[in-house]
Amino acid sequence: MKTIKGPGLFLAQFAGDDAPFNSWDAITKWAADIGYKGVQVPSWDGRLINLTAAASSKDYCDEFVGVARANGVEVTDMSTHLQGQLVAVHPAYDEAFDGFAAPEVRGNPKARQEWAVEQVKMCISASRHMGIGQMASFSGALAWPYLYPWPQRPAGLVETAFDELAKRWLPILNHAEDCGVDVCYEIHPGEDLHDGITYEMFLERTGYHDRACMLYDPSHYVLQCLDYLDNIDIYKDRIRMFHVKDAEFNPTGRQGVYSGFQSWVDRAGRFRSLGDGQVDFGAIFSKMAANDFDGWAVVEWECCLKHPEDGAREGAQFVKDHIIRVTEVAFDDFASGGTDEAANKRILGIS
Numbered sequence: 001m002k003t004i005k006g007p008g009l010f011l012a013q014f015a016g017d018d019a020p021f022n023s024w025d026a027i028t029k030w031a032a033d034i035g036y037k038g039v040q041v042p043s044w045d046g047r048l049i050n051l052t053a054a055a056s057s058k059d060y061c062d063e064f065v066g067v068a069r070a071n072g073v074e075v076t077d078m079s080t081h082l083q084g085q086l087v088a089v090h091p092a093y094d095e096a097f098d099g100f101a102a103p104e105v106r107g108n109p110k111a112r113q114e115w116a117v118e119q120v121k122m123c124i125s126a127s128r129h130m131g132i133g134q135m136a137s138f139s140g141a142l143a144w145p146y147l148y149p150w151p152q153r154p155a156g157l158v159e160t161a162f163d164e165l166a167k168r169w170l171p172i173l174n175h176a177e178d179c180g181v182d183v184c185y186e187i188h189p190g191e192d193l194h195d196g197i198t199y200e201m202f203l204e205r206t207g208y209h210d211r212a213c214m215l216y217d218p219s220h221y222v223l224q225c226l227d228y229l230d231n232i233d234i235y236k237d238r239i240r241m242f243h244v245k246d247a248e249f250n251p252t253g254r255q256g257v258y259s260g261f262q263s264w265v266d267r268a269g270r271f272r273s274l275g276d277g278q279v280d281f282g283a284i285f286s287k288m289a290a291n292d293f294d295g296w297a298v299v300e301w302e303c304c305l306k307h308p309e310d311g312a313r314e315g316a317q318f319v320k321d322h323i324i325r326v327t328e329v330a331f332d333d334f335a336s337g338g339t340d341e342a343a344n345k346r347i348l349g350i351s
Helices: 024-033 051-056 058-070 081-085 091-100 109-130 157-179 196-205 218-222 228-234 281-290 308-322 341-348
Strands: 005-010 038-042 074-080 134-137 182-186 212-216 239-244 246-249 269-272 296-299
Touching: 005 074, 005 239, 005 308, 024 038, 024 058, 038 296, 051 058, 051 109, 058 074, 058 109, 074 081, 074 109, 074 296, 081 091, 081 109, 081 134, 091 109, 109 134, 109 157, 134 239, 157 182, 157 196, 182 239, 196 212, 218 228, 218 246, 228 281, 239 308, 281 308, 296 308
Parallel strands: 005 038, 005 296, 038 074, 074 134, 134 182, 182 212, 212 239, 239 296
Antiparallel strands: 246 269
16 A cells, blocks of 8 residues: 655645736645645646746746755645647637637637647656656537537547547647656546546547546536445556545425526535545545555645635645554554465364
């Protein structure tokens, strides 16, 4: 068994134009001061990182990691959630997702998709330069608008969408293989990879690519009424990253999983700060320890009620309290008889 590293903090929800959230030096000091040992980096945020420089220069990456380390935190992983989303965009979402891209490719889906692929590849290269073996991302989505089978889906529509999704990601996954970096897809509504079945559909089409791995976040499973504990056992060999995020699902006679187009505060399923929701993190951390997960437990703060700085501060302590320092001895070793093979045969009556 292995002990999880942590606590880490995903910085995407905190980076901003005001101090201490507007520079790499300041935000890493802030994270360390409130109890974090690691930070996960949103690669699209130029206030924190120059992705082009990181992809092309190990010296830049050494300095980048060195600043964080001097301030008391490690770089846990890099993230390309926004760029990964743009690897595959259904036309219905063209305008909604256009803002994720660089200004020069907005309004041009082909150029935007090519830009996104290059961005994800650059982040993989940067991860290699930093000595990090995994990167977080979204899969993007072509089939998502057809999630509910009404009107009846044309035969082969979903299969064609997943064929195309795999085709777009295979060159990225092959680059990841060359760099020794796992691409960890966050299984998330809005992505074609939104549950175990869809992940498996994608995995099959990539030839069960060794680098097509998973970011485990139980909050997205609570909102889908999916067994988030069984999911760990099913995909333990593919789970390479872990977002610690809480959620709750409280259906009523008026709304359920789809929540009637309500705002986050008024939805039956909503994200909460750690400890305020329904996720059984004691069971999750136990399974992670038993399954030899030795990555980082990274807090992703998303809450419809609590202030982010309060959620971050409380989250650091919450993760510390849940990390299991695994035992190196059996609890009943004191009662060991110290037997050997000959004794075992006598006990079993084997001559």
